[in-house]
Amino acid sequence: MLLEERKNKVVTLKDIADAAGVTTATVSRALNDGPGVKPATRDKIMAIARQLNYFSGSPAKRVSGTKPNSIGIIWSYAYGLFFNHVCLELQRQAALRGYYSLVSFAPPDEALLHMNEHGIDKVFFWCGPGWKPSLEFLQEKQRFHGEMLVVGGGSIEGAHRLSIDRVGAIKKAIHHLAELGHKRIAFVGASSEKLVGYTLGLLENRLEYDPEFFVQPLNGSMPEQQIAKLLVHNDKPQRPTAVIVDSHGYLFPFLQTIRKLKLSVPEHFSLVAYELIPELEKLLEVPITAVGPRYERLAERSLDLLLSGAGGQPEGHWQDLMLETELIVRESTASPQE
Template identity: 25%
Template sequence: MSVTIKDIAKIAGVSYSTVSKALNDSPLVKPTTKNRILKVAKEMGYEPNFAAQRLVSKQTKIIGLIWPTIERVVLSTLVTNISNEIRKTPYSMILSVEPIPASLEAFKRFQVDGVILFDENIDILIEPTTRPLLVYGVADKVNKYFPIVDPNHEQAMLEAVNYLYSDLGHTKIAYIGDFSNSDRMQMEKLKGFKKAMKHFGLSIAPHFLIDTKGLDWYDGYNAVSKLLENSNHPTAIVGGSYDISGGIIRGIKEKKLQIPNDISIISYDNIPQMANMEIPLTSIGVPVDKLAAEIVRSIIELIENKNLHPSIRKMTPELNIRKSCATIKK
């Protein structure tokens, strides 16, 4: 016979409602009482009846995440951090790498409480739904129906150019990234770079804007090789992502140029792996742990307060100075 809440209450010497609150991590139960109840429940081999809980609470305590790709290190790191954050809560997470319509339909069948959507290569207009949906991406008209956590690419590019120009003296700055019109996050970086250069009164040579046509290591490698074919080299490069910048570093070294003495590099993204590259990479972006914490906090707030109006939560990018940038040679 399975162990019930009543059995636990009898052994722990508390009421049924106190056991229920403790098992659901309610702040209304004193920590000492909660710990005692949890200990008794574990010793008795209690297993929660999720089906019964769902009937009472109308919740599954499951969050769905639509993952755009399993190939890129940055997204894998972000998803891992999101999973770690969710484990600190009463919720669980399931992933889908299917197209958005198929993912939403699957999550509907699973009756998830809310959905996190990575806004990359969205080729359909997502209509308002009764199921809470949080977007991680660019705040624009397309996503006006949903709360958005925006990593603030434009501000990140402004900080990157400001560091290279104001602090280190660079004026010949190139940008290497994916210019795909279907990916608003990548286009926001390009737009932010151009706007930042204009803000500081810096011109951009036509060949200083290189489209990688992709986000992989090899795309960055090919792009910087093309850039360096021109004798007019930049003194600094802003890379559009961690993977792209890894390829940029390899391409520069193969040309027998020194980083940072010949060319400085600063990369978008802010993950711990950037400190362990062959040349520790100066980076700009919202730290991945802070980004994950805000995404999880926001989706749970949305689930538990369904009347919450759509909002834009722009994050603050942070600059991590490492060994890939140096003051311009006079």
């Protein structure tokens, strides 16, 4: 698109970046006098911005010095029902407190750039365990002046953190099944914190760990032959009497597999799923026992940190909290039928 044509539409950083042949992060640094931009590149970007009349229409430049009544939500890996419930609940509860929400599904560095552009100084950022910030993200983080809360297991220097007790959640599931009399419990999921909880839960309840009872889906695909071997084509004394599935993302294909095998819950085995979402009450003929954090409580605690409790902390005092999980017992778990 030619520069003259772009003048007739709302101009974004991407428009300037495309015209200058640089990244949006470089444009942002140039326009905000940030480091790491060559003088010639900065001059070129400024000239293009003037040509496009960017400054008069830029959200960041319209800020009058008053702080916006808004929060930013960054969820770059948005998938699944749990995300949907948390995101909607965050927006609902924020609105009740007089805040509107800006949600970005862009990569973290681009999303934070957008938050900086709009002058948003309170950001909820979901990132899982093991996430590592890019250089571009760290540069945008330096420009960010406000409260950031990292949720989901990751951590960033200079931000508050709310993690989830996933290990404790699976241990609660194991304890519940052990109380019902189950001694052979299988686990379907990834090698993660939840698998650690599974292993520790077995040890604490004096149950034997069998590596064949750990089923790991590959690339999101459920290994149907392994499930069939585990639950059907097996000598009865060695067959598991209960199964824990570590997310609803794995639960859906797992349920498809057991339907093909004509297995029923809890007649053939008890079932516990991680994630407290209302859909788990309707997926089977019986409601599914579930464990995990309540999304309503996650949203409430997050907003408490961003809007009140965290805000009173001196600079450099970042809160690091753990969100407890709950077990909701439903009809998918029962005593084993040996």
